[in-house]
Amino acid sequence: MKKRSNKKAIMGVDIGGTKIAFALVSSGKLMTPVYKAKTPHGSKILNVVEEYYEQFSKKYLIAGIGISTAGMVSDDGAIVGSTGNIPGWQGTKVKAILQKKYHLPVVVENDANAAAYAEYQIGHAKGANPLLMITLGTGVGGGIVVNGRLVRGAHYAGGEIGHIKLSHDKQRHCTCSRYDCFEAYASGNGILALIKHYFPHKYKKMTTRDLFKLAKSKTKDGILAKRAIEDWHFYIAVGICNLFHVFDPEKIVLSGGLSSEIDIKYLTNETRKLSLPALSKAIHIESSVLGNDAGFIGAALLASQSL
Ligand SMILES: [Zn+2]
Structure with missing residues (x-):
């Protein structure tokens, strides 16, 4: 019998300098198309994430949120540096804010690190x-x-x-x-x-x-x-x-x-x-x-x- 957690949908988010990409992911596979939004000023990014969360949660049971973002990310999921291409994003306590709002597991990771982890788990270099x-x-x-x-x-x-x-x-x-x-x-x-x-x-x-x-x-x-x-x-x-x-x-x-x-x-x-x-x-x-x-x-x- 498969573990139940493998079937749960995670909202995957990739925050880049120009675009934010969203999709629901289960065991590394896409469950929805990839939706894209223009990256707003850093102070507004979480509003866009919340809008997509509301949309997805109408159709799916979301079990967690995984955020990949440009910039350095602290162990407690805050943006701590190197985000020159996203003004106003540094200092945002992304994990704490989203966890408080949705009471779900939230992971925030630097985008290149997150991508490397995906390659390790499901890429050719698995x-x-x-x-x-x-x-x-x-x-x-x-x-x-x-x-x-x-x-x-x-x-x-x-x-x-x-x-x-x-x-x-x-x-x-x-x-x-x-x-x-x-x-x-x-x-x-x-x-x-x-x-x-x-x-x-x-x-x-x-x-x-x-x-x-x-x-x-x-x-x-x-x-x-x-x-x-x-x-x-x-x-x-x-x-x-x-x-x-x-x-x-x-x-x-x-x-x-x-x-x-x-x-x-x-x-x-x-x-x-x-x-x-x-x-x-x-x-x-x-x-x-x-x-x-x-x-x-x-x-x-x-x-x-x-x-
Ligand atoms: Zn340099």
Whole structure:
């Protein structure tokens, strides 16, 4: 007989800088379509969450709420830092407010951590120990699962891999206001810096999408675009190599909007060239199969554990 808790619906919520995604989730599977709302000012986010809760609860018995959010999250589910892209959200005691209102288990987790947990539980890298997930998008984030548990850190900054240093020559400015972070090289902004370098006369009109498209042509500019993309892969390989030698992950999963542009075989080879020879064959990189849903699915899985 199946455990009753496996059948209960969890409201999964993913709070990003531009959108909030909602769906009901049971045992990691979607029970409803994914609904999306524009992210309001931080002070209004919980109003939107409450509106969706009311809608869902008309049709379903909701047993818990799992929230994945940009920013650092404390053990008691409050937003404690790094939410520059959601003004007014820092300081919100999300878990305490929702628990008081609905008397349900509520889990609040950093979005990259939540996504890493989903990959560990139901992704292609299921059960990998350790598992390292890297999100490549406008920024660079990460999540680390060791022995089935997220590495959240002593200051809730575990997995903030975007700000490890790739260099020391102040060539690249990072969104954290420092220089030479992994994010400044591997993110969408890092690609824009490469466009500026390779196409100094055209860069203002080129997007990252233009670069990937151009790299498919056999023209002179196409060759330059390909070179820029190889540089981007090299920087990501440097970051992965550094992290690999710290955690020795069984599997590395890439997610985020830019991960679909990664040539996994090329990246794996570049990373292997940089790593200790004895370890190079152990480097295993793959793409996420959960995509944009990983954040709220992971948060829902975490919430279902507290039922
Ligand atoms: Zn930084």
